[in-house]
Amino acid sequence: MTTAVDAAEQHTLAGDLEAAARIGAVDGGGISRFAWTPELVEVTQRVAAELERLGLAVETDAAGNMIGRWPAPPGPAVMAASHLDTVPRGGPLDGVLGVLGAVEAVRILRREGFEPKRPIWIGSFMDEEGSRFGTALFGSRAFCGDDVSAALDARDPDGICVRDAMRAQGFDPARIGDAERVDDVGAYVELHIEQGPVLDSRGERLGVVEAICGVLGYRVVVHGEANHAGTTPSELRRDALVGASRIVLALRERAASRPDLSATVGRIRALPGATNVIPGRCEFTVDLRAATADAFAGARAWFADMVSAVVADEALEATVECDYAVPPTPMAPQVIEAFEAAALAEGIEPVRMASGAGHDAMNVGRRAPAGMIFVPSRGGISHSPQEWTATEDCELGARVLASTLRRLAS
Amino acid sequence: MTTAVDAAEQHTLAGDLEAAARIGAVDGGGISRFAWTPELVEVTQRVAAELERLGLAVETDAAGNMIGRWPAPPGPAVMAASHLDTVPRGGPLDGVLGVLGAVEAVRILRREGFEPKRPIWIGSFMDEEGSRFGTALFGSRAFCGDDVSAALDARDPDGICVRDAMRAQGFDPARIGDAERVDDVGAYVELHIEQGPVLDSRGERLGVVEAICGVLGYRVVVHGEANHAGTTPSELRRDALVGASRIVLALRERAASRPDLSATVGRIRALPGATNVIPGRCEFTVDLRAATADAFAGARAWFADMVSAVVADEALEATVECDYAVPPTPMAPQVIEAFEAAALAEGIEPVRMASGAGHDAMNVGRRAPAGMIFVPSRGGISHSPQEWTATEDCELGARVLASTLRRLAS
Numbered sequence: 001m002t003t004a005v006d007a008a009e010q011h012t013l014a015g016d017l018e019a020a021a022r023i024g025a026v027d028g029g030g031i032s033r034f035a036w037t038p039e040l041v042e043v044t045q046r047v048a049a050e051l052e053r054l055g056l057a058v059e060t061d062a063a064g065n066m067i068g069r070w071p072a073p074p075g076p077a078v079m080a081a082s083h084l085d086t087v088p089r090g091g092p093l094d095g096v097l098g099v100l101g102a103v104e105a106v107r108i109l110r111r112e113g114f115e116p117k118r119p120i121w122i123g124s125f126m127d128e129e130g131s132r133f134g135t136a137l138f139g140s141r142a143f144c145g146d147d148v149s150a151a152l153d154a155r156d157p158d159g160i161c162v163r164d165a166m167r168a169q170g171f172d173p174a175r176i177g178d179a180e181r182v183d184d185v186g187a188y189v190e191l192h193i194e195q196g197p198v199l200d201s202r203g204e205r206l207g208v209v210e211a212i213c214g215v216l217g218y219r220v221v222v223h224g225e226a227n228h229a230g231t232t233p234s235e236l237r238r239d240a241l242v243g244a245s246r247i248v249l250a251l252r253e254r255a256a257s258r259p260d261l262s263a264t265v266g267r268i269r270a271l272p273g274a275t276n277v278i279p280g281r282c283e284f285t286v287d288l289r290a291a292t293a294d295a296f297a298g299a300r301a302w303f304a305d306m307v308s309a310v311v312a313d314e315a316l317e318a319t320v321e322c323d324y325a326v327p328p329t330p331m332a333p334q335v336i337e338a339f340e341a342a343a344l345a346e347g348i349e350p351v352r353m354a355s356g357a358g359h360d361a362m363n364v365g366r367r368a369p370a371g372m373i374f375v376p377s378r379g380g381i382s383h384s385p386q387e388w389t390a391t392e393d394c395e396l397g398a399r400v401l402a403s404t405l406r407r408l409a410s
Numbered sequence: 411m412t413t414a415v416d417a418a419e420q421h422t423l424a425g426d427l428e429a430a431a432r433i434g435a436v437d438g439g440g441i442s443r444f445a446w447t448p449e450l451v452e453v454t455q456r457v458a459a460e461l462e463r464l465g466l467a468v469e470t471d472a473a474g475n476m477i478g479r480w481p482a483p484p485g486p487a488v489m490a491a492s493h494l495d496t497v498p499r500g501g502p503l504d505g506v507l508g509v510l511g512a513v514e515a516v517r518i519l520r521r522e523g524f525e526p527k528r529p530i531w532i533g534s535f536m537d538e539e540g541s542r543f544g545t546a547l548f549g550s551r552a553f554c555g556d557d558v559s560a561a562l563d564a565r566d567p568d569g570i571c572v573r574d575a576m577r578a579q580g581f582d583p584a585r586i587g588d589a590e591r592v593d594d595v596g597a598y599v600e601l602h603i604e605q606g607p608v609l610d611s612r613g614e615r616l617g618v619v620e621a622i623c624g625v626l627g628y629r630v631v632v633h634g635e636a637n638h639a640g641t642t643p644s645e646l647r648r649d650a651l652v653g654a655s656r657i658v659l660a661l662r663e664r665a666a667s668r669p670d671l672s673a674t675v676g677r678i679r680a681l682p683g684a685t686n687v688i689p690g691r692c693e694f695t696v697d698l699r700a701a702t703a704d705a706f707a708g709a710r711a712w713f714a715d716m717v718s719a720v721v722a723d724e725a726l727e728a729t730v731e732c733d734y735a736v737p738p739t740p741m742a743p744q745v746i747e748a749f750e751a752a753a754l755a756e757g758i759e760p761v762r763m764a765s766g767a768g769h770d771a772m773n774v775g776r777r778a779p780a781g782m783i784f785v786p787s788r789g790g791i792s793h794s795p796q797e798w799t800a801t802e803d804c805e806l807g808a809r810v811l812a813s814t815l816r817r818l819a820s
Contacts, residue, residue, distance in 0.1 A: 102808060195638055196638060196641025197641075197642060197646050198643060201646060211694070213640060217685060227790065228605055228606060228793070229676060229697045229699070230623060230672060230697075230766030230767045230768070231604065231605045231765075231766040231767050231790065232607060232672070232766070233608060233669075233672070235664040235666075235751075236790065239674075241658060242658060242662050244655075245655035246655075246659065248652060249652065254651070255644050258613075262639065262640060262642070262644070264639035264649075264686070264687075265689075266639060266685045266687050266688070267684070268651060268678055268679070268680050269678070270675070270676065270677060273677050274677070275676045275677060275695040276674070277674075278674050279676060282557075286687040287639045287640075287685055289640050295521070355641075356638065356639075356642075357640045358640070359639060380637065380638075380641065380646070382638060382641075
């Protein structure tokens with residue numbers, strides 16, 4: 001153990017984050033580290049080397065997930081993980097703080113001379129962001145035994161498919177099923193930046209996630225009648241954009257009246273798209289998120305009714321396609337409580353909140369007791385080179401993670 | 411005169427319309443006859459030949475406008491005109507009915523043995539639609555002495571400019587000023603399809619235009635803040651599309667409450683345009699039309715105030731650029747009255763209405779007493795192969811035009 005304790009003295013969380021941010025740094029700002037690329041391999045190997053110095057046995061599974069195991073008596077593992085890949089020109093903390101914070105937690109526990117009674121796993125999931133192939137949460141899905149065979153055929157902008165990208169790095173796509181290890185996990189914890197403005201705007205330092213919001217993704221087409229902008233009187237218009245605008249505002253009003261719901265229309269197009277033609281067709285997307293199963297089901301039913309009512313009132317028609325409907329993932333009460341006790345021991349009163357963004361914990365949380373903590377994102381900014389969290393907040397997150405691992409693995 | 415009267419027996423309006431519709435007919439439907447193309451030359455020459463058979467002296471001016479002059483004692487001319495060019499895949503009546511209806515009117519007057527006391531001019535203006543070069547109303551602008559020099563440099567999708575297209579047909583762009591002849595016009599009349607649904611939906615057969623609406627064209631950009639759709643709570647959102655949607659609905663409400671105003675948002679785009687990102691920017695166009703000078707000025711002031719109020723209320727900002735502001739063109743009372751008397755003589759009670767669409771009469775009407783009549787567009791459809799007007803309504807329009815020419819040229 002002496003070697004591992006010495007190793008714990010050589011690295012700091014801030015230093016590790018800085019070193020990681022140089023790998024995949026892009027001219028002009030930001031970091032690009034995508035699935036199955038040399039940059040992601042390099043940063044992952046760096047973390048693996050540090051875990052090995054700390055005395056963990058590191059392996060990479062069939063899906064490219066790196067897992068370091070702290071030797072301990074057998075039993076359900078306590079796993080702390082996140083991801084090391086980024087969005088294009090991403091920031092220095094999204095995902096990587098969760099992995100390097102877990103590494104820092106191991107250093108803290110090593111310094112304390114902690115000896116786990118159950119295995120502690122420190123992990124980095126392959127391809128959380130899906131930036132290269134559109135195959136988000138690939139590694140944690142494989143880890144949970146989800147069928148990722150469709151994702152294997154996805155192609156990047158150069159036409160390379162996941163299957164070939166895996167083979168080029170010595171992985172065998174046919175063995176992807178071997179990555180399923182979730183049944184060995186007794187508790188899962190993840191530290192992440194909030195990626196939203198709630199903690200920062202309220203001056204809070206730590207959030208404990210109660211649930212990861214479910215997401216409903218719709219493509220809506222409102223059908224009206226294209227007509228001459230000058231010659232068609234108001235009472236004879238069937239303007240698809242007018243209907244769409246009413247739907248945008250109804251969504252906003254509904255979300256504003258409920259803290260457990262968010263609604264966003266991010267893309268919109270009116271057709272034929274001429275300045276002097278009444279839109280006969282309007283296409284737009286809807287992103288609806290809800291933190292509880294009730295709110296999720298309620299939002300789904302309300303949305304369908306609301307669209308029908310608006311288009312009927314405007315003598316329009318609409319087609320609504322649901323692209324995805326991922327229900328909310330509640331976090332496990334025992335993990336939430338362990339986080340809260342750990343935070344209080346650090347003198348911090350944490351805030352319970354929902355995660356509006358998706359995370360690997362969403363997949364693991366469907367199969368094992370899981371929890372997440374958030375540290376504040378300055379200005380709520382993420383997926384951007386401007387993404388930032390104060391060093392002392394990152395360190396607080398790592399200390400709470402260490403304390404939680406100690407509680408769960410004692 | 412015998413020859414001309416005989417010629418009058420050889421053609422019919424329906425036959426002429428049918429023959430014209432074959433020139434520039436496009437595979438798959440519709441008619442494409444653009445400025446300075448062989449198709450437009452061919453149909454124009456066909457009309458010129460018929461006017462010559464009817465005893466008119468035909469010439470083409472420096473801007474490509476074809477004018478047939480009925481010999482008469484000197485004096486301010488009574489001119490009936492419209493255009494023979496079309497939009498891409500346009501219908502068989504927009505513009506061409508006004509020219510061939512005027513030719514039919516000459517045949518009617520010839521059959522009656524009418525001898526004008528003032529010159530009667532039958533005209534076809536070059537490039538009313540602007541389909542090829544984006545240079546709408548080119549011929550009538552040149553006829554009215556407007557500066558069209560900027561239009562001469564406009565290019566079609568193949569990179570050919572108006573100047574070169576003119577030269578290729580033996581026209582001298584340097585002599586474009588010679589086309590100004592509006593001062594010789596004592597009255598201008600134009601028969602056109604309504605291009606809107608008012609007459610058809612009310613079962614009316616003839617509209618007399620009181621004014622051609624003024625048009626305000628705006629490009630609006632609403633500035634908000636792009637943010638994560640999942641992690642940004644309602645109260646911290648500055649959603650540019652929400653602001654734009656309120657503006658769309660405010661425009662609709664205003665136009666619905668005033669018969670003298672129409673408002674259309676035809677193009678809209680939210681940026682960055684991702685399903686899971688709150689729009690930080692929304693760009694859209696606004697087309698506002700008003701029939702009277704008061705309504706035009708009122709709409710302009712109201713629009714600026716309304717946009718300011720909405721964006722202030724939403725903590726957004728907006729930039730509004732006015733691309734064009736063409737005031738309404740009132741039609742001349744004496745021409746309106748001549749049309750009405752002519753219609754009543756045909757046993758038809760005409761409807762007074764505004765023209766929401768622009769026409770060559772808009773340019774001529776600023777310099778000479780002008781008027782227009784509309785016949786019903788089936789379903790209000792125009793700029794489409796489905797554009798249609800019953801033959802008896804076209805013939806009624808031509809008879810009213812003939813009777814009006816007789817009244818004005820007696």
